[in-house]
Amino acid sequence: MAKINITKTELVWPGKYNEDGTKKEVPRVSLPFQVIETVNESRATRQAQKEKSLGLFDVYEGKEGDTFEAGWRNKLIWGDNLLVMGSLLEKFAGKIDLIYIDPPFATGDDFSFNAEVGDSDTEIRKEPSVLEVKAYRDTWGESGDRYPNWLYQRLVLMRGLLKDTGNICVHCDWHANATIRHILNDVFGAQHFQNEIVWWYYNKMQGNVGRFASNHDTLLWYSKTPIRTFHAQREERDVVKRQQKRVWDPTTKSLKQAKDADGNLVYYDETERTIDDVWRIPYLMPADKTENVGFSTQKPIELVGRVIDALCPEGGLVFDAFFGSGTSLLAAEGVRASRDVAGKKSFYRAPARRWIGCDFGRWGVHVARKRLLGVEECKPFEVLNLGRYERQYWQGVTFGATKGKPPAEQALYEYLAFILKLYGAQPVIGMAQLHGRKGKALVHIGAVDAPVTISEIDLAVAECAKLKQGELHVLGWEWEMGLYDLMVEAAKKQGVKLLLLIIPREVMEQQAAAKGDVRFFELAYLQAEIKQPKKLTVKVALKDFVVPNTELIPEEVRKVVKKWSDYIDYWAVDWDFQNDTFMQGWVAYRTRKERTLPLTCDAHTYEKAGNYRILVKVIDIFGNDTTQAFDVEVK
Numbered sequence: 001m002a003k004i005n006i007t008k009t010e011l012v013w014p015g016k017y018n019e020d021g022t023k024k025e026v027p028r029v030s031l032p033f034q035v036i037e038t039v040n041e042s043r044a045t046r047q048a049q050k051e052k053s054l055g056l057f058d059v060y061e062g063k064e065g066d067t068f069e070a071g072w073r074n075k076l077i078w079g080d081n082l083l084v085m086g087s088l089l090e091k092f093a094g095k096i097d098l099i100y101i102d103p104p105f106a107t108g109d110d111f112s113f114n115a116e117v118g119d120s121d122t123e124i125r126k127e128p129s130v131l132e133v134k135a136y137r138d139t140w141g142e143s144g145d146r147y148p149n150w151l152y153q154r155l156v157l158m159r160g161l162l163k164d165t166g167n168i169c170v171h172c173d174w175h176a177n178a179t180i181r182h183i184l185n186d187v188f189g190a191q192h193f194q195n196e197i198v199w200w201y202y203n204k205m206q207g208n209v210g211r212f213a214s215n216h217d218t219l220l221w222y223s224k225t226p227i228r229t230f231h232a233q234r235e236e237r238d239v240v241k242r243q244q245k246r247v248w249d250p251t252t253k254s255l256k257q258a259k260d261a262d263g264n265l266v267y268y269d270e271t272e273r274t275i276d277d278v279w280r281i282p283y284l285m286p287a288d289k290t291e292n293v294g295f296s297t298q299k300p301i302e303l304v305g306r307v308i309d310a311l312c313p314e315g316g317l318v319f320d321a322f323f324g325s326g327t328s329l330l331a332a333e334g335v336r337a338s339r340d341v342a343g344k345k346s347f348y349r350a351p352a353r354r355w356i357g358c359d360f361g362r363w364g365v366h367v368a369r370k371r372l373l374g375v376e377e378c379k380p381f382e383v384l385n386l387g388r389y390e391r392q393y394w395q396g397v398t399f400g401a402t403k404g405k406p407p408a409e410q411a412l413y414e415y416l417a418f419i420l421k422l423y424g425a426q427p428v429i430g431m432a433q434l435h436g437r438k439g440k441a442l443v444h445i446g447a448v449d450a451p452v453t454i455s456e457i458d459l460a461v462a463e464c465a466k467l468k469q470g471e472l473h474v475l476g477w478e479w480e481m482g483l484y485d486l487m488v489e490a491a492k493k494q495g496v497k498l499l500l501l502i503i504p505r506e507v508m509e510q511q512a513a514a515k516g517d518v519r520f521f522e523l524a525y526l527q528a529e530i531k532q533p534k535k536l537t538v539k540v541a542l543k544d545f546v547v548p549n550t551e552l553i554p555e556e557v558r559k560v561v562k563k564w565s566d567y568i569d570y571w572a573v574d575w576d577f578q579n580d581t582f583m584q585g586w587v588a589y590r591t592r593k594e595r596t597l598p599l600t601c602d603a604h605t606y607e608k609a610g611n612y613r614i615l616v617k618v619i620d621i622f623g624n625d626t627t628q629a630f631d632v633e634v635k
């Protein structure tokens with residue numbers, strides 16, 4: 001390796017420099033976003049914007065203005081933040097006022113989410129059963145060597161997104177704060193370091209740990225330039241302080257003691273103090289149902305709200321590239337919490353900021369969406385992803401295909417072998433549609449860049465039947481909308497038991513795949529009845545939610561599920577689906593406080609009679625989406 005030209009004190013890590021001693025470029029991939037769902041927006045507003053933009057609405061075009069009046073919608077983005085930020089740069093370079101991030105800290109642990117299952121029995125106050133699932137993994141190999149480069153690449157993209165007056169606040173704990181501070185110096189410049197804020201969570205109970213208990217995290221605040229937003233914050237004092245009054249003396253241009261007419265010093269009672277860099281905010285306790293949603297690294301709204309109040313102007317744009325359970329997004333909506341002297345918490349609202357959030361976790365996206373829906377007058381937001389473009393990119397970089405060209409045969413073979421291995425199957429050769437075998441079943445794997453079609457499944461079933469093989473598993477990322485139950489029936493008639501399984505996004509997460517921590521869920525389907533109780537009025541009643549082969553569901557879940565509706569955590573209706581983005585018209589979901597789920601929705605009245613396509617979306621307790629379209633004639 002060539003000599004690195006060292007001109008300043010800096011941290012060096014594997015992956016920072018090329019062989020010739022030059023700094024490695026950070027990948028900046030710009031991929032198109034797809035809008036997969038819009039929330040809290042009326043179809044009329046949406047239609048008006050659609051006509052204005054004259055484009056396909058399921059591709060994000062970024063033509064909206066910077067205010068809600070000018071059509072701005074907040075953005076919940078599901079995907080790897082490296083690709084998401086690269087893609088955001090086109091529209092948002094230099095536009096973000098505050099970046100707050102709470103990334104993995106290289107703890108070496110897996111973090112969980114407690115998904116609750118079924119209705120709680122209010123009569124006897126039984127708690128709902130809990131299904132503990134992995135929310136994300138924070139493992140970086142024995143020495144954690146990959147962590148610095150991983151974070152560095154992301155921070156470089158964040159700097160590009162920040163406004164010149166913008167701030168970044170990075171949440172960390174003792175595991176990586178020394179490393180993170182050096183990387184921040186590298187990317188933002190040590191001269192732009194503003195504060196190391198200590199979040200002291202005095203209420204976290206820890207046993208005898210053989211050293212002082214670690215009861216604080218740190219927030220590292222950097223600005224992009226010396227001119228930055230900062231609003232000092234005040235808080236009530238625990239004990240009122242008797243303070244000497246001081247006044248400005250214009251002659252000496254200094255502060256001096258104030259005196260009354262008799263020459264006595266003037267005192268006053270100070271009930272507030274200006275907040276310094278030690279923030280005494282309690283840890284979120286598991287029993288706190290007002291806020292805690294069961295996401296193990298969830299941060300208190302009091303903490304994140306204060307960051308936003310201090311470092312982002314009103315109406316400014318906040319970005320969180322690791323939103324987890326969505327705390328920063330709620331805080332940007334203006335949700336705030338405070339405590340009285342007895343420690344009792346209450347919620348209030350502060351001026352809203354606009355927000356963009358990104359997370360690659362299925363659970364994060366689901367939990368954050370539910371939390372946002374619970375916010376009174378939550379502003380319209382849209383859910384976006386990079387869909388097949390992200391998968392194509394992943395396939396390209398992981399299996400060696402050249403960008404922009406169809407994947408080479410070798411790369412395709414490697415892709416199939418990789419998925420088969422994760423599924424616990426062996427490759428088979430010489431077949432047209434069949435790629436592998438798992439036990440007595442043959443396996444077909446869908447492409448990364450297209451939905452599995454009905455005709456593709458038909459061909460695979462026919463090949464299986466010809467080979468006199470009785471079981472076929474089809475694995476797909478996305479599916480052509482259709483009647484899966486009918487397909488399963490049709491396959492049965494040819495003597496083939498058909499299982500349709502979803503390839504989960506975790507396949508693309510190195511840490512999940514390396515641990516073999518990937519579960520393939522069976523595609524479920526739902527049955528609903530569309531009722532027309534009166535003229536122009538429609539109601540949807542869920543009738544069944546079918547997970548076809550329940551033996552594939554872990555036993556601990558099967559034990560607690562008493563009825564089909566227990567599998568459902570959330571459901572929503574788009575009353576006029578236009579074959580593009582799902583537009584949420586009505587929604588119901590379970591929360592920690594409210595476990596009962598209505599199975600019939602509120603009535604919807606159309607303005608005029610006609611043919612409409614109603615789309616019903618269910619999110620189950622495993623975090624998977626199932627949608628079903630119903631074509632109705634409204635009279």
Ligand SMILES: C[S@@+](CC[C@H](N)C(=O)[O-])C[C@H]1O[C@@H](n2cnc3c(N)ncnc32)[C@H](O)[C@@H]1O
Nearest residue numbers: 081102136297298299322324325327359360361
């Ligand atoms: C510490 S948690 C954030 C918790 C959050 N502050 C809250 O209050 O709920 C870190 C989050 O980063 C997400 N994450 C990790 N790597 C990511 C990546 N490359 N792209 C997007 N999200 C990522 C994880 O899924 C996890 O939800």
